[in-house]
């Protein structure tokens with residue numbers, strides 16, 4: 043029994059997911075508490091994205107269960123989990139590409155705070171919320187002001203990813219899940235995004251799947267390392283990276299992250 047007084051945000055209990063003969067996630071248990079900022083790493087095919095998909099409801103587990111803020115959500119579809127406060131980004135971005143940047147932010151704001159009917163969302167509410175302080179502040183924080191009226195399909199990958207994360211943070215979800223948020227970004231964009239994420243530490247519960255461990259290591263409080271569907275190490279980053287099985291299975295990424303001495 044844990045003595046940590048912080049509220050539990052998400053708990054996975056012995057979850058397993060099989061694809062035909064392949065066990066993609068193998069009996070994984072995992073807990074995140076309020077304001078934890080945690081990362082999941084693992085080599086290609088380790089099961090990270092499948093585990094994300096189990097947490098967020100894109101797949102039902104074959105075994106085990108998922109609890110969100112104490113509620114069993116194992117059979118709940120993704121959109122209902124979003125309504126409960128679980129928000130994720132994707133490796134490939136998920137934005138409304140035929141709308142402008144500001145209208146994407148407005149949709150995120152309205153969905154999170156006003157929950158209108160769909161026609162109201164598009165025809166009435168949007169225009170009147172373009173100057174809402176939360177929307178304006180988010181444009182500034184994410185350096186999206188100059189792109190405010192740009193149609194999203196004309197943005198670069200980095201700009202789109204920034205927008206997607208801005209949309210998620212604007213909604214202030216109880217749990218923010220980021221699937222490789224830095225993939226495909228230039229160094230300056232990475233630095234900008236990391237500054238925004240660091241500013242959320244202590245204010246938001248965040249789970250990040252990220253290959254570029256060196257970038258996120260200094261603000262992750264906890265790391266979970268997966269290999270062939272299993273959790274092989276969990277705890278503070280340095281401790282995990284010293285773990286013998288991690289050193290065996292994960293040395294390429296650890297080396298990329300500047301951990302060459304520790305794992306050679």
Ligand SMILES: Nc1ncnc2c1ncn2[C@@H]1O[C@H](COP(=O)(O)OP(=O)(O)OP(=O)(O)O)[C@@H](O)[C@H]1O
Nearest residue numbers: 061064065066084085086087088089090091092093
């Ligand atoms: N829909 C699916 N159907 C069949 N097999 C799948 C499916 N999704 C994932 N897999 C397999 O499950 C295993 C885990 O994949 P997953 O994408 O979760 O790993 P990952 O750690 O996220 O890898 P990467 O870092 O390459 O994204 C892999 O062997 C993959 O081929």
